[in-house]
Amino acid sequence: DSGVTQTPKHLITATGQRVTLRCSPRSGDLSVYWYQQSLDQGLQFLIQYYNGEERAKGNILERFSAQQFPDLHSELNLSSLELGDSALYFCASSPRGAEGGNTIYFGEGSWLTVV
Amino acid sequence: ELKVEQNPLFLSMQEGKNYTIYCNYSTTSDRLYWYRQDPGKSLESLFVLLSNGAVKQEGRLMASLDTKARLSTLHITAAVHDLSATYFCAVASYSGNTPLVFGKGTRLSVIA
Numbered sequence: 001d002s003g004v005t006q007t008p009k010h011l012i013t014a015t016g017q018r019v020t021l022r023c024s025p026r027s028g029d030l031s032v033y034w035y036q037q038s039l040d041q042g043l044q045f046l047i048q049y050y051n052g053e054e055r056a057k058g059n060i061l062e063r064f065s066a067q068q069f070p071d072l073h074s075e076l077n078l079s080s081l082e083l084g085d086s087a088l089y090f091c092a093s094s095p096r097g098a099e100g101g102n103t104i105y106f107g108e109g110s111w112l113t114v115v
Numbered sequence: 116e117l118k119v120e121q122n123p124l125f126l127s128m129q130e131g132k133n134y135t136i137y138c139n140y141s142t143t144s145d146r147l148y149w150y151r152q153d154p155g156k157s158l159e160s161l162f163v164l165l166s167n168g169a170v171k172q173e174g175r176l177m178a179s180l181d182t183k184a185r186l187s188t189l190h191i192t193a194a195v196h197d198l199s200a201t202y203f204c205a206v207a208s209y210s211g212n213t214p215l216v217f218g219k220g221t222r223l224s225v226i227a
Contacts, residue, residue: 002157033214043203043217056214090158104148104215106158 003027004107006091012113018079021110025072025093031055032074033094033104034066038087049074050096081114088112117142117208121218128194128225136221138187138204146207147187148215149178151200158203161189194225 003026013019025032034046045058049068060066063081068074078085088109094102118141128134138147146165150158162171164180164187171178175198177190187204201220208216 002159035217042219043205045215048214088155092158103160103163105160106150108157111155 002105002107004091004093004105006089006107006110008110009108010111010113012115013081015081015083015114017081017114018077019081019112021076021078021089021091021112023074023076023091023093023107025074025091026105029093029095029105030072031094031096031104032068032072033092034060034074034076035090035092035106036087037090037109041087043090046076078112083114086112086114117144117206117216119204119206119216119218121202121204121221124219124221126221126223128191128223130195130225130227131193133193134191136189136191136202136204136223138189138206138218140185140187140206140216142208143185144182144206144208147180148205148207149187149189150203150205152203152220153200161202191223194223196225196227199223199225 005024007022030051033048036044046060047066048056052068063079066076090109092104092106094104120139149161152158162178167182169180175192180187201222203220205215205217
């Protein structure tokens with residue numbers, strides 16, 4: 001158990017809908033990362049937050065958004081869902097960023113299936 | 116743009132044999148991570164390599180980093196079935212845009 005908690009674990013929804021994925025980082029970790037894992041694209045970095053502020057942005061679609069709240073939990077919002085958004089979405093956390101070689105711990109992931 | 120390439124992508128090994136997985140990356144970095152993933156599961160951190168020449172070992176796995184060659188290796192000694200998984204290397208970029216860039220992973224299958 002990495003200490004990173006993600007909910008829901010599984011989610012099936014229809015095209016055009018909106019979903020919210022939730023992540024609680026390890027106790028004391030300030031950085032939260034979101035990654036998308038699909039068979040064809042591999043592990044793609046979406047976005048990073050550090051202590052409530054956006055720190056880095058990757059290949060995140062405009063239909064997706066995220067935020068980190070004062071209690072450091074984070075939410076990833078996916079809207080106008082398409083079939084191609086079906087993937088495993090990981091949240092990860094670390095005490096700071098990748099600076100200093102902090103281990104980045106991953107949660108169990110949220111399986112999203114868009115039908 | 117930082118690119119991370121792993122090879123091989125698929126590896127079938129016999130139990131008891133040794134093999135090496137290679138991870139090349141395209142730009143300067145001295146922070147390299149190795150993760151293991153079982154099917155449908157989370158990514159488990161194996162090693163964090165921080166400097167040129169760094170070597171770390173855990174059980175039958177040993178990882179090394181050559182920053183000048185931009186190369187890391189994950190060596191498997193006397194493979195056992197429990198090592199069957201997908202292994203990812205990931206590199207931290209200094210660009211500030213992409214904290215951790217992953218390779219495509221090496222799917223390892225250890226057979227009797």
